[in-house]
Amino acid sequence: MDWNCIIINFNNFAYQTIKLKDTYLTIESQSEGLFKDKGSKFIAFAFPVNNEDEIKQNLENIRKKYYDARHHCYAYRLGLEGNIYRTNDDGEPSNTAGKPIYGQILSHNLTNVLIIVIRYFGGILLGTGGLINAYKTAAAEALSNAKIIEKTEDNSIKIIFDYTITNDVMKIISDEKAKQISSAYNEKCELEISVRRNNYDSFIEKLKLLNSENIKIIVKVLHC
Numbered sequence: 001m002d003w004n005c006i007i008i009n010f011n012n013f014a015y016q017t018i019k020l021k022d023t024y025l026t027i028e029s030q031s032e033g034l035f036k037d038k039g040s041k042f043i044a045f046a047f048p049v050n051n052e053d054e055i056k057q058n059l060e061n062i063r064k065k066y067y068d069a070r071h072h073c074y075a076y077r078l079g080l081e082g083n084i085y086r087t088n089d090d091g092e093p094s095n096t097a098g099k100p101i102y103g104q105i106l107s108h109n110l111t112n113v114l115i116i117v118i119r120y121f122g123g124i125l126l127g128t129g130g131l132i133n134a135y136k137t138a139a140a141e142a143l144s145n146a147k148i149i150e151k152t153e154d155n156s157i158k159i160i161f162d163y164t165i166t167n168d169v170m171k172i173i174s175d176e177k178a179k180q181i182s183s184a185y186n187e188k189c190e191l192e193i194s195v196r197r198n199n200y201d202s203f204i205e206k207l208k209l210l211n212s213e214n215i216k217i218i219v220k221v222l223h224c
Helices: 052-065 098-107 127-144 163-175 197-210
Strands: 023-027 031-037 040-048 071-078 084-088 113-120 148-152 154-161 179-185 189-196 218-222
Touching: 023 040, 031 127, 040 052, 040 127, 052 071, 052 113, 071 098, 084 098, 098 113, 098 127, 113 127, 154 163, 154 197, 163 189, 163 197, 189 197
Parallel strands: none
Antiparallel strands: 023 148, 031 040, 040 113, 071 084, 071 113, 154 189, 154 218, 179 189
8 A cells, every 4th residue: 555644743732622524424335226107217326435436337337247338327426524525418408317216315315335327218398397316216226226324434544553552452453443454563563453533633642641751652643
């Protein structure tokens, strides 16, 4: 893993107790929905995603698997605040597909979600209202079949420390409910840890108390 990091200076670290929003709603796993109207079939696929690369991969997979569908419309929302989003009508009249799909993401207050709705044309035009209803309903069906979960926004950090304080460090990890992602045991112990955003300052403060002239803890922050 490439680390774009800063090294925390414990002498200048000030512990703050301000609690920020660090939870969001998303879906646990992929789900599907189906809606039919006047011969047209609308199949919706909802995916949990973490970044735009995952979105591109899911879109590519659906387009390849359902190459014979007339349209592959979608909407997604990313980020803790949900401020990264996009809608796409893929040839349908403007705002009749991507926008109603996105509306379902908003109505469930979800983020880190991609919904793709493909259409097999049945030969009869549905009109603007019919299209909006079809894409909205298909997306809603996919979400109704999904399990909505709450997740936390985490900071990933790397800790490098002397083996003599391993037990102390592991206790802090346990107390702060941090997750150990990876480890390396060389001249010093190296751990990659995921810490909930609102536990981060407390976690660092406790590590600071272990710091001394003879025992140094280096914390590198991974910027996600």
